[in-house]
Amino acid sequence: MDKLTIRDIDVTNKTVLVRVDFNVPLKDEGKAISDDNRIVAALPTINYLLDHNPKAVVLFSHLGKIKKEEDKAKNNMAVVAPRLAELLGRDVEFVDATRGEKLENAIKEAHDGQVILVQNTRYEPGETKNDPELGKYWASLGDVFVEDAFGSVHRAHASTVGIPTYLHPAAAGFLLEKEIAYIGKAVNDPERPLVAILGGSKVSSKIGVINNLLKVADKVIIGGGMAFTFYAAKGLKTGSSLVEEDKIDLAKEYIEKGGDKLLLPVDAVCNTAFANEGDIKTIEGDIPDGYMGLDIGPKSIENIKNALVGAKTVIWNGPMGVFEMSNFANGTIEVCKALAALDGANTIIGGGDSAAAVKQLGFADKVSHISTGGGASLEYMEGKVLPGIAAVDDK
Structure with a gap:
């Protein structure tokens, strides 16, 4: 350092x-x-x-x-x-x-x-x-x-x-x-392969991160609510899932730029309401009217596990679904388990909701580092110079 x-x-x-x-x-x-x-x-x-x-x-x-x-x-x-x-x-x-x-x-x-x-x-x-x-x-x-x-x-x-x-x-x-040693190294000088897992609800809050990680990571995995903006970009129906209409073109751009490097969900656990109970079903491809995607499905989970094989550095920011509701926590739990099982990998949780999920689900001691900063860790992953770090004297 x-x-x-x-x-x-x-x-x-x-x-x-x-x-x-x-x-x-x-x-x-x-x-x-x-x-x-x-x-x-x-x-x-x-x-x-x-x-x-x-x-x-x-x-x-x-x-x-x-x-x-x-x-x-x-x-x-x-x-x-x-x-x-x-x-x-x-x-x-x-x-x-x-x-x-x-x-x-x-x-x-x-x-x-x-x-x-x-x-x-x-x-x-x-x-x-x-x-x-x-x-x-x-x-x-x-x-x-x-x-x-x-x-x-x-x-x-x-x-x-x-x-x-x-x-x-x-x-x-x-x-x-510690934050500089883990996040800074992961973004600037990672041990490869570097896999980034990005979830959460909105593409808009992760634009800079997706952009930077598509440049530096070997694989970028998308999950959470923001996946449905990518669904829309691929021409799939999204039912009443969360979609940022003004970010569809950007998602198309990322799909094109990412190519094989970008991994999107192929199925979703859906419900007729934003609630833990209801008419819950796993749907592959198009989501019909009246249903909203609230978690990634079993095929998407398998794809993520396969993409993590052999990973040496993993950055995860944002849950895979509405993990606060037990019926839509499975994607997040399975990612936690997959990270915990990685042998000799540097696993970094980028603050915010993903940090809360890892702690709440009992995996805090199974990962290398949980960031203490939500916004700061996101901006750091974007490759930005953070003013408070820049203000510290150089050696």
Whole structure:
């Protein structure tokens, strides 16, 4: 990796500013955390820093969207501090401020590796605009910057790009390093054959990814709701399945460009309604009026398994069907099983719904890497330069 990492910097007696991703899902109107995975993912970096005798570790993160004043109460970072303290086994000081004396004094008075959690960065209107004054101000509070919020590095915000513009050294934490090592390598320098499996509902959200992976992968497999736009592009009937009419020509272009490299479903598990129960049947080819495709069928599953034989790198983003409904989860389950059975392959799950599916279906420990960033991992797979990674110092 050509980026500076926390192993390369000295943090002894220094105030370390860390951009973490504590954008956790909340319940009870923001009073409780429903899933602490993102906090757990930050622990290796925080613990490593604490083991190297810093003066203080100051954590910055956003939480939810702040569009109006009332959004602040339900996206208050205070809910994270007790859980983080519990996981670290030490005190975490929550500072209910994003700038000013309260924050400055807390950092100034910190010693012996005090962990400080700053209020939601999005309380500052300048955060999402990457206001240079805000980035400069936050940078002035520390000696060293660590970027570890992969889920946010595709956004040029004050806390992801502004701080490292003004504060050096700026290094990658372990979580960011791992994402670069897995996804970056898979897209830029994969062990071949590289097979990409793309699902989810819409072609429009994966245009750049399909385009880039058709260039770099040895096989690109399409599933999920977006498959029916490809059905339409091939002249097949789609019933009441989800089809993006304005993307049919693009799908035709991909079919032409992909040739044998592009693998599309040949059958679908269909229902008369978007529901778990109903008149469910497996249909090959044309889908009749009144039926919608909600999962890939058994022949498509076999084709995917055959395409995965001998694969050395597999990237998967997006479920094969409506996996939240048990009658339409089979395609996703079978892909999980196929990946788990691959011997010696680097299997990467690209965040978002596919990550949720792998965890929910109990396959999390059977794959090489589950990305912590939905949008970030998609943009990374498109081959884009992510501003938060670019802002980290080169070695």
